Amino acid sequence: MSEKKKNTGYLSGKEIRAIAKENAKVMKRLEAYKYRKAEESEFLSEMRDPDNILEIDDLHTYFFTEQGVVKAVNGVSFDVPRNATVGVVGESGCGKSVTSMSVMRLLQGPQGQIYSGAIRFQSKDYKRDEKGKPIGTETEDKVYDIAKMPIREIYRIRGKQIAMIFQEPMTSLNPVFTIGQQLDEVTLIHTPDATKEMAKARSIEMLNLVGIAMPERVYNAFPHELSGGMRQRVMISMALAANPRLIIADEPTTALDVTIQAQILDLLRDLKTKIDGSIMLITHDLGIIAEMADYVVVMYAGRVIEKGTVDEIFHDPRHPYTIGLQKSKPTLDSGDEALFNIPGNVPNPINMPDHCYFKERCDRACEKCSGAYPEMIQVSPTHYVSCWLYEEGNENG
Numbered sequence: 001m002s003e004k005k006k007n008t009g010y011l012s013g014k015e016i017r018a019i020a021k022e023n024a025k026v027m028k029r030l031e032a033y034k035y036r037k038a039e040e041s042e043f044l045s046e047m048r049d050p051d052n053i054l055e056i057d058d059l060h061t062y063f064f065t066e067q068g069v070v071k072a073v074n075g076v077s078f079d080v081p082r083n084a085t086v087g088v089v090g091e092s093g094c095g096k097s098v099t100s101m102s103v104m105r106l107l108q109g110p111q112g113q114i115y116s117g118a119i120r121f122q123s124k125d126y127k128r129d130e131k132g133k134p135i136g137t138e139t140e141d142k143v144y145d146i147a148k149m150p151i152r153e154i155y156r157i158r159g160k161q162i163a164m165i166f167q168e169p170m171t172s173l174n175p176v177f178t179i180g181q182q183l184d185e186v187t188l189i190h191t192p193d194a195t196k197e198m199a200k201a202r203s204i205e206m207l208n209l210v211g212i213a214m215p216e217r218v219y220n221a222f223p224h225e226l227s228g229g230m231r232q233r234v235m236i237s238m239a240l241a242a243n244p245r246l247i248i249a250d251e252p253t254t255a256l257d258v259t260i261q262a263q264i265l266d267l268l269r270d271l272k273t274k275i276d277g278s279i280m281l282i283t284h285d286l287g288i289i290a291e292m293a294d295y296v297v298v299m300y301a302g303r304v305i306e307k308g309t310v311d312e313i314f315h316d317p318r319h320p321y322t323i324g325l326q327k328s329k330p331t332l333d334s335g336d337e338a339l340f341n342i343p344g345n346v347p348n349p350i351n352m353p354d355h356c357y358f359k360e361r362c363d364r365a366c367e368k369c370s371g372a373y374p375e376m377i378q379v380s381p382t383h384y385v386s387c388w389l390y391e392e393g394n395e396n397g
């Protein structure tokens, strides 16, 4: 290609066709991998730390579009310890939902694909015969690498051991079935030998557990007959019906008003103790994180840029982006003062630079920041930051 053409920034028809051909090839390979038949041994794994319930390790999730490859999740690693709430925070489009959809294997194919990485989950599954069928109701501990599981095996985990609560319950509830029919189904699908009566009793129990006063009435109602807050309670009861070990809540209160929001958060906190499980809580609201989380993961443009305990992230933030986020949070003392705004935009996800993605917005960028993307640097046993300022010997950090 001539130098002149290279500088236009546009792709030629030939280049576009070449991208499409290459994308089609990769998508076909990944789809075939997803739909393959595989022995259980192919997706069994070991936890790095047995105190974790989930370990996401260098996860890459891409969307293959006509304009190019969107690296929505580009090397994300973090853990969810047992009985802990991990808050995932970051601005719109940074890859929070795509990370959770990867764990649930709900990515829209063939464009959306887990490209590489591991998602290890400490599962408690039924004992199975060599064909993968459950033998009775006895369970055993097994670590599954969800990223390697053929999609036909995902029912072992999805909705049962890992449940998800979405932002807008109306899109997840089926408008033509009653709440009871939809709740019963969870028990009927996930519990071998469950009868209709057992399922109903469990559904009523779950509705009670999420604080619904007249469970029989809600059981017989259709979704449109309930308020937003009630629907979110129903969604939570549905997530709980299968007794999950991990709940992923993606902006669970964004569609609700403030008082209902507080009730739903109380409910989630309460339930974590009741089910003796963990929560991965996705939100862009730092107030919710401060109130709910034990650990915080800060994402920026498809990467984790800082992670630590809630205390470390709130009282000792290190990454200039995390510091900016804290400054842009309204407080009672802000008064009429304009809120701090981090200048600039996130880079184009199709064409990410090689250097730190925050560089163009960073007021502390140094010479090194134009070089390679910064490695994760450990600043305490639980606190990590990806920023050149904290490299050993850098006095500005």
Ligand SMILES: Nc1ncnc2c1ncn2[C@@H]1O[C@H](COP(=O)(O)OP(=O)(O)OP(=O)(O)O)[C@@H](O)[C@H]1O
Pocket (backbone or CB within 6 Å): 063, 065, 070, 072, 090, 091, 092, 093, 094, 095, 096, 097, 098, 099, 108, 111, 112, 284, 349
């Ligand atoms: N189906 C898709 N096709 C192409 N790109 C997609 C698709 N779904 C998501 N993306 C891209 O992936 C990136 C991450 O999106 P994601 O939904 O995970 O953001 P998010 O952090 O959840 O944001 P929000 O706070 O707005 O919910 C974005 O750049 C988005 O445009």
Ligand code: SF4
Pocket (backbone or CB within 6 Å): 319, 320, 321, 356, 357, 358, 359, 360, 362, 363, 364, 365, 366, 369, 374, 386, 387, 388, 389
């Ligand atoms: S690596 Fe450099 S540009 Fe990136 S956040 Fe740190 S100081 Fe800023």
Ligand SMILES: [Mg+2]
Pocket (backbone or CB within 6 Å): 096, 097, 098, 250
């Ligand atoms: Mg989202």
